[in-house]
Amino acid sequence: MTTDRFGMTVLSTHECLELLRGEQVGRLAVAIANHPDIFPVNFLVDHGEIVFRTAEGTKLAAAVLGAGVAFEVDGLDAATGDAWSVIVKGHAVELQRMEELFEAAALPLFPWHASPKHRYVRIEPVEITGRRFHVVDPSVWQDPLLATS
């Protein structure tokens, strides 16, 4: 087991993909003219890559295609008190080849919102990183509404 310089456990690519498969929603970070932006999207892992759907002509579609993106999921395992995060960096590519589209259409990937989302995008990963650590201080479990009032 490897730890980074902060003492967090470094997750293997395999562990990262397992965690990604356990989630339905992630966050896609993009930068348009160096202006950072981020969108929650529902997604699937297919052949080790993130796949999601988007509508034509949207800000998201314009922002992601061809550009470098970062995709993030995180979670807190209430049973173990472990927090984790996985980040996939890569390039967003629209599926265009007919066989790719047919394959993607067979994936159980349904948008949460009913507006038409005809385009499939996958993220070609350049780097997949993940960290896990135990949340030690129990005071962090307090209700943030009370803590800041």
Added chain:
Amino acid sequence: MTATARDAELFALDEATCLTLLRTQPVGRLVLGGDPPDVLPVNFVVVDRSIVLRTADDGLVAARAGGTVMFEVDMLDDRTRSGWSVLARGVLDDAAEPPAELATWAPGAHDRWMVVTIASVTGRLLRGAVDAPATEPGGYL
């Protein structure tokens, strides 16, 4: 009893609601521009119109003082496909002095206190669709 089918609905949230929701979460995601951009989950608290966070002195976040960043929180439920997200844009800067109490979950030193002064905030609430009961087996959406 079967729930009546309905489409998902998307609502825009006003600023006051966004700021209230922002305060309900212990973890948000800080997005730093670049190609590719960086996104980091962080603990935070909201003080007035500022997002307060702690980071490592020599880390990625500290190096971006003075830059425009995006900050995201959400709460999304897989089962009902409902939830909300709030996005706050602002400038990241060093805090003059620790402006709030903030315990961080992650190990390691977090001696650098920073604030994102919120310039604009938007939010969306999604009320999930309820599917119609299948009328025939094998039918697809």
